[in-house]
Amino acid sequence: MSTTTSTNPAEVRRLASAAERSFTVTASASPAARIGWLHAVAEVLDENVDDLVQLADAETSLGVARLTGEVARTSGQLRLFADVVAEGSYLEAVIDHAVPSATPPRPELRRLLRPIGPVAVFAASNFPFAFSVAGGDTASALAVGCPVIVKAHPGHPELSRRTGELVTGALRAAGAPEGVFAVVEGYEAGLALVDDPAIRAVAFTGSLAGGRALHDRAARRPSPIPFFGELGSLNPVVVTPGADAAGGARLAEELAASFQLGAGQFCTKPGVVFVPQGSALERALPEHVGAAPAALLTSSIATGYDEGVRRLAAIDGVSVVAGGVENGARPVVLAVDASTLAERQHDILTEVFGPVTVLVRYTGDAQGDDLGRALDALEGSLTATLHAAPGEEVAPVLARLENLAGRVLFEGWPTGVAVTWAQHHGGPWPATTSGHTSVGATAVRRFLRPIAYQSAPADSLPEALRDDNPLRIPRRVDGRLVLP
């Protein structure tokens, strides 16, 4: 494995300045041009899938099958953002005609969203394609005409460089301007990027500690910029007594598959699972927990995992249900009573990245105080999942889960994120810092700002706002939504 290099601050400044210059072109690039850029990047990834997967597997140990699927997801989401651009609703075009008879007379107003400028993207460790150099943040920024500078993740430097070369070449061949895309490496380069006056937003997927530091840094700038971060998530799962009675053994098998998927390194890993006392699920779970050490992404992640698991297991009232904490990076299931959780929430409810999950045993039913108090101890999450039997009363627990998470699942498991129009990836702090992150059609909105044109002559209006609607997009006209 090669070592990481570091882009020096002067080079970061040069790249940010080039990105800013390219923005004068990308800000007014046609939808067709931007669609062409996205398709070119998707194609170059698909064409080079075998080489890229080989590089990725050597650096991440995530396996050829999973990585091959992730390349398909990554090119697929580039194409979804191209569809979003083609459809045109994302521009939020609104036209209010003048009302000269109003008091005071009302001028004509036409509004749309325009790109904010160069975006800094911090790549994640755990998805070397879908949340990395050519991932959802990059795709959604380029889609709307924002130049991108990616801070590569040090966990996969060779893959980052190779992906960067392919993306740069594809964009150039598709006619995108020089400077529209670059990759930098190293901790100091990342800080310089967040501080650079040319950068207008930061997108980040990573740890709570790292994300919080960059969030604070972006907010402290002389001219603050938005920080769109995905920082950490426990992804609670609630299994009702009815669901456990109906299929606890099956749920155990599914849970085991979900929390160990990708060696437990999914941001949507179920990290805390609420089960009835004496559940069939808990009895059946150990047989599905792997005995072998997991191959984690980096040695520092493996060290952090071992420390995190040992810390959890040492808490009074926490027991080891399966696996062990004595060896390096072994899958582990811990358990604790709900009443203990409510008392020791800050110790227990901390995300540990890797193949560990915590069962929380509650007494009573799903509307009971024991489960309710334990759920009230949780912070925000990307997802919350409910397993209930038909006919069980779930409204109170559902209301709690809706307050906690950005995605609520019924009878499923949170790992696996379908990339569709309705999907998104976000949740209350500390899951994310804003409603939207990099997954789903509305990811583009992070990099747009509204502009209203008052009494503009037709030839000074963007195409999206002209009377004849040359882009054939949905628009709101005098308050009414009109389809093309």
Add this chain to the structure above:
Amino acid sequence: MSTTTSTNPAEVRRLASAAERSFTVTASASPAARIGWLHAVAEVLDENVDDLVQLADAETSLGVARLTGEVARTSGQLRLFADVVAEGSYLEAVIDHAVPSATPPRPELRRLLRPIGPVAVFAASNFPFAFSVAGGDTASALAVGCPVIVKAHPGHPELSRRTGELVTGALRAAGAPEGVFAVVEGYEAGLALVDDPAIRAVAFTGSLAGGRALHDRAARRPSPIPFFGELGSLNPVVVTPGADAAGGARLAEELAASFQLGAGQFCTKPGVVFVPQGSALERALPEHVGAAPAALLTSSIATGYDEGVRRLAAIDGVSVVAGGVENGARPVVLAVDASTLAERQHDILTEVFGPVTVLVRYTGDAQGDDLGRALDALEGSLTATLHAAPGEEVAPVLARLENLAGRVLFEGWPTGVAVTWAQHHGGPWPATTSGHTSVGATAVRRFLRPIAYQSAPADSLPEALRDDNPLRIPRRVDGRLVLP
């Protein structure tokens, strides 16, 4: 005038906790219920217009005519937000049906926006109705089911209390839950509000210094929350040589009316006006500038104005074109050459709240380097205005103005903000901290976050996402926008 009182921190905590409890009701309140709340508040303002205007005029000196119009605008914007709720697009309902044949099989996903929780609103000094206790921030938060606690502005305490009583009574009579609305007073109460764990967002209209402090405080919380602030804006105006030749004298009269409107205390006041050297506008302007001292909102604003004007007038190269800096709170026009501006931008380009504007004289035409360099020295603004003659080449200057501002006006003046679907109030820092602020239909989006339901049984779905579309709202179904 009565003195300001201060709400103590324990009372702030009690009110925030009550707001949080009320959110369990407001979060699931029907659109019809919320529309009822907004209409009730609008009606109580209209019914009490005479009393309210009398209180407001005594505390702000803004005059009965202006204040009566502002009450109408305020009740009108409450009704616009009710229309936004009724129309339903603001929910961004999206339904993606399951695709079992996909690899991997794609689950059903249904998404909408839901309220984020209690919102703290910091009222402004200069619009005691439209940007105060019952203003656009309060209206847009209540519209989507977010409880509101207003930090009253100390410039109009009696009016704030009276408006608070009327709003509280109207909401109670309309069936809104206890705790959904409150008003607090005092500097320390404002800080306690920003720190309170129950508060999920802050909306602010005020000064750059005050807004920056609250922005930083919101970002520093253990659990950071978004800060939606409108902080300061110079609202540049560009007059081309052609426009000056065609109607410089008329433009002078209009500019004088605009920068002195409301004693120069509009956030959209034209604070810097780019004119050709030797312009007809500059020659004609002095006769339209008032000689009498302006009645500013508060004594501290008057002191700040005098200091600000004296500081500007003392800068090398800045001259007084009309009015004077020796007396208290007199309207003033200053002038400076574009080349000087580019050198001394940080001294000259600072908003001074009150009836002062700065003419910046440029040489050459509107595409020339002299104007271009001066425009490049500007920071973000709420508005930017272009006065040009038919046939003049304006694309380069327009591109600069689009980068600078959230609203671009042609042949008009930025004071006066029509409240319509296409309107918004925002611009790059320091104008605002985000794309949206309190004006226009999309103001509601600040207080919403997305939630996706995966494979939810029909009876666990919000009405907006049910197959039969009982709310009859526009929705995106399998990627296609469908009107009801």
